[in-house]
Each structure stands twice: as structure tokens, then as C-alpha cells.
Amino acid sequence: MLGLGGLYGWKAYNQSQIDSAEAASDAYTQLISTAGQENSDVLAKSDAFLSEYKDSSYSVLAAFVSAREAVDTKDYSAAKEKLEWIVTNAPKAELKAIATTRIARIELAEGNFDAALAKLNATLPEAFKAQVEELKGDIYLAKDDKDNARLAYQAALDAAGETQNQLLQVKLDNLAVAQTL
Numbered sequence: 001m002l003g004l005g006g007l008y009g010w011k012a013y014n015q016s017q018i019d020s021a022e023a024a025s026d027a028y029t030q031l032i033s034t035a036g037q038e039n040s041d042v043l044a045k046s047d048a049f050l051s052e053y054k055d056s057s058y059s060v061l062a063a064f065v066s067a068r069e070a071v072d073t074k075d076y077s078a079a080k081e082k083l084e085w086i087v088t089n090a091p092k093a094e095l096k097a098i099a100t101t102r103i104a105r106i107e108l109a110e111g112n113f114d115a116a117l118a119k120l121n122a123t124l125p126e127a128f129k130a131q132v133e134e135l136k137g138d139i140y141l142a143k144d145d146k147d148n149a150r151l152a153y154q155a156a157l158d159a160a161g162e163t164q165n166q167l168l169q170v171k172l173d174n175l176a177v178a179q180t181l
Contacts, residue, residue, distance in 0.1 A: 104116040
């Protein structure tokens with residue numbers, strides 16, 4: 001009898017997990033369908049989603065959608081808030097790194113160069129080294145610090161290895177020091 005009760009309890013628990021995952025999926029689909037539409041309330045829907053489905057695998061994706069929408073409407077404060085939420089709550093280091101670099105890009109766009117560099121000084125996965133160094137170069141260039149920009153772009157090229165991109169090479173070439181013969 002006790003075993004039967006335990007089995008019933010286990011099945012009920014599993015079904016509630018499935019129901020919760022399906023509800024989160026439906027809510028995420030609704031959130032995505034409103035993103036990018038004029039006069040949409042994606043930020044409000046995202047807040048509601050994050051409060052109701054915080055532990056869902058969709059929560060980080062919903063926060064990214066919300067951050068993108070906030071950037072598109074130039075609400076940089078809301079975008080940074082969502083991205084910081086991702087840095088705090090994302091289960092994977094790669095998702096945290098993406099959010100961190102996006103925060104740094106927003107800080108750069110707002111002219112907060114030191115804050116942008118501070119964000120990039122966080123420990124990020126090695127796979128992001130080229131991207132981080134290139135972004136540091138962009139920040140240094142915006143600060144008119146051409147020497148550090150050149151060093152960062154070179155570090156980005158070195159980190160990229162065989163996957164070097166031509167735009168990065170152009171950025172570095174534009175900072176080349178004239179040589180005298």
C-alpha cells in the first residue's frame with residue numbers, strides 16, 4: 001500500500017513538472033511573438049515571465065529577448081538590468097559571458113568607458129577571448145587611447161588564431177604606426 005502511494009506521488013510530481021515546462025514553453029512563445037512589434041509590452045511580459053518561471057530553462061532566453069527589446073527602444077538601464085539578471089542566474093558560463101559582453105557594449109554606447117572595461121575584466125571563458133579583446137580595443141579607441149587599442153586588437157587577432165576576421169585586421173591596420181626608413 002505504501003509503495004502504491006509512493007508511486008502515485010512520484011507520477012503526480014512528474015506530471016506537474018511536465019505541466020510547468022509546457023506552461024513555460026507557451027509563455028515563452030507568446031513573449032517571442034510580441035517581440036519587435038510596435039507598442040508591444042515585452043518588458044512587462046518578460047518581468048511577469050521571470051517572476052513566474054524563474055527556474056525554467058526559458059528564463060535566460062526571455063531575459064535576452066527583453067534586453068534586446070530594451071536596447072531597441074534605447075532603454076539601456078532596463079537592458080543592463082536584464083543582462084545583469086542573466087549574469088547572476090544563468091546556469092552556463094557561456095550565457096553569462098554573452099550577457100557580460102553585451103553589458104560592456106551598452107556601457108560603451110553610453111560613453112561609460114571605464115565601466116565597460118571593468119565588466120570585461122571579469123573572468124570569462126577562454127572561447128570569448130578574441131571577442132573580449134576586440135571589444136576592449138573598441139573601448140580604448142573610443143577613449144582615444146590608440147596604444148592600448150592597438151594592443152587589444154593584436155591580442156584579439158592572436159586569440160582568434162586561424163579564424164581571424166578581416167574587420168579586426170582593418171581595425172588594427174588603421175592604428176598602424178607609421179614607420180620611417
